[in-house]
Amino acid sequence: MSEEIAISVQGVSKAYRIWESPAGRLTSPIFQKAAGLFPAGSSLAQSLENRAAKNYRDFWALKDISFEVKKGESVGIIGRNGSGKSTILQIIAGTLQPTSGTVKVNGRVAALLELGSGFNPEFTGRENVYLNAAVLGLSRTEVDAKFESIAAFADIGDFIEQPVKTYSSGMMVRLAFAVQTAVEPEVLIIDEALSVGDAPFQAKCFARIRHLQGRGCTILLVTHDSGTIQTFCQKALWLAGSISQRQGISADVCGAYNRDCARAMGMDHQEHLAPSTAAPGLPKHSSNNWINEDRTEFEKNARIRRRGTAQVQITNFFVLGEKGSRTACMRWDEDITAVYVLNSAKGYSGQFRVGLSCVTLQGTELLSCADRTHRHRLDIPAGGSVVVTMPFRLPLKSGDYSLYAGLFLFSDDAFFPEGTLDFSRSTVADSISYAAFVTILPQFNLGIHGPVHFDTQISVIAS
Template identity: 55%
Template sequence: MSSEVAIKVENLSKCYEIYDQPRDRLKQFLVPRMQGAVRMRRSQFFREFWAVKGVSFEVKKGETVGIVGCNGSGKSTLLQMICGTLNPTTGSVQTHGRIAALLELGSGFDPEFTGRDNVYMNAAVLGLAKEEIDQRFDEIAAFADIGHFIEQPVKSYSSGMVVRLAFAVQAMIDPDIFIVDEALAVGDEKFQRKCFARMEELKSKGTSILFVSHSASSIIELCDRTLFLDHGVRLMYGPAPQAVRAYQKLIYAPEAEYKRLVEQYLAADQSGNAVDTNKLDNAVLRSVETNEPDGDAFDAGLVPETTAIYPTQGAEIKSFSILDAEGRVVNVLQAGKTYQVQVAGHFMEDFNGTYWGLHIRNVSGAVITGQRFPEDGTFFERVKAGSDFNVKFSFQMSLLPGVYFIGGGVWSNQEPSCAHRIMDAIMFRVVPGTKLNSFGYVDLMSGPPEAAVG
């Protein structure tokens, strides 16, 4: 194992035995032994489930690697095998240096012990002497920022307090390898920002980080490379933006398209030298882009699973839709074009001071942009019960390629203030129209960059 490599995973697999009935477990223990004694073919009373199958990759020292994939793709199982808390069925894991891991909320904490006791116990397990813990305790307590609860039993903590203390212990001991499995989603935004800043600090000191998250923006911002898993199999290992884009395309693809994409990703990943990740990922993306429509289109597979419909309080939104220049309903949009988002519905009661709002969110839930009608400070003063509404918001599609969600509502400056609201009502995908010079979420470039060198 090279001195520049912190983690080396080779052909790693984990298989679980699934028994349909409890007695099958006893049969599996007794019958094959009896059959073997008389040289009969051994029976099997379980089904095999491969949570991880044949995964290989390397993480260099000081590198941050993200891991993405749907629920059940093997992310947590892989991390447990790397940490040594789970034995692999086949394959090997080599690590170099002290590992700190935040895998499950409160794992390793004794609920009867105080926060202080758990800090000392967890730090000792990680290899710190009591004198070292004494020197770092104030720093750990300050980072966790749970006040006097540090002296209270952990069983009295909220989930957010548990993750605060757990992260503080693991991150403040300056590990060589730091592994985080989605636990930060529990903390509030202020604490999450502090955690990400600490992870950047650890990275600058040479710590290697493995980071599992469903937040595309966090993966892209934090990670140098990203491992994309699907049903326990590696589909891609390369630059974070490319792997995240491939992941987003896969999870929203119809079943037939899903199978085709998986085959393309696997073929590209296995076709050449696995170290040449840029070549592999670019090949995948080129093959995917050739299947994008030349113009606006409607993809029936783009259906959000995060739609939240608020109670109706005198009005009801019947539909959201995106219209192209010809008035067709579309959800695969071309960068640079203009579209209208139409919100239609019905008033069941009289309203005064009414207005409509619309927002566009990214996959991680951040509001990218929004519009209000009428403009801020003005309202529809009188709306009669029984009236229908049809409001059209115009957008210049300056969003960069990716998947986005549209939601909105009807409000009043009187009670009830929210007549009706739907979150993530519809979703759409933006596909590239030309070569891109921008990155992030919005293309604000008004002309090509200019430079004077020398």
């Protein structure tokens, strides 16, 4: 295998033997062994082999799969349930042997496969960290140096000292991902594991994947989300009916897969989803208590990625639904309001602007909004706080998204003659990549094409 190739899969097939009865599973090996006592092709040998074959049938999970992944390349594998996606990953990871074909992997492999695989349920989270890291080739001294960062990334609190058998599925995948990526592998294999985690954790994982890609890590990713594959993977493989249906550029492969799914559901790209009801929000707020609103969730999210001078800081950020209640669930294009609570330890007086962007969990920016033309001034005494609100809408298809919140400070002369702000003369006081997470609820027959959809009005003009 060429040194430029990280993964080579050639003619791989995998068959599972399905037995007709427990008795057949016992007698078939006897018949096959007995057939070997007679000359090959003889009538008696053939009769015994036929009797053995009547007791089982072969189910082919994979048939003649071939592809290569170059070093530093990211490849996604997509397909419906039962198409063989997990099977091919297990064969590449070495936890399953193919019936035929060859697989070669060049580099240290870390794999997130079946939930909890590689963990001893009787061991504590701490003990499993050391066990898994040792399997991946790290010495105890190396694990000692990395343990605190692993525990911080997993963010499961005191459960790190509890047996893994007491963990929820989300806690399990948090710890597994933290360990597997902390070793900075040369090849990372992920099988739908991130779908178990909540939105903040998924966002943190995608940021870690970006980091590994920047280091040249080869990634093989299985997911049902074609958007994730198109965001992170240069190439894709579509498995259908245990065979390779299509390979190539991720956008082309995912587009063909999505069209096939739409045809199979008779939807023709329509979203026929049952209407949902937004989760009940907190009691209606007023500006008097927004400053004292609970900020636990915000502070947890802000730790993922934050930068700025901190001359003025965003100390809380949340969203109000159209009825004025705090919420994380909303309908397509609903009138909503972003609430920023700003604080300055030393006091501040001057021009400012807040900004907001909506980003996929994978990090793709979809839209942004801000007040570009009006001058606004902050006058905050030392240790004081003010509330800034900004109405906006999210005309996005259903799904989970993150909101970026930014705070920018300007001198009085940082305006163009027409009144718009000159961003080259601004200071980033606070920039929070994952200030909040929101869910756009499914709408019945909305018919959205693409991630963003704006309604419009048309006019028919007679010729």
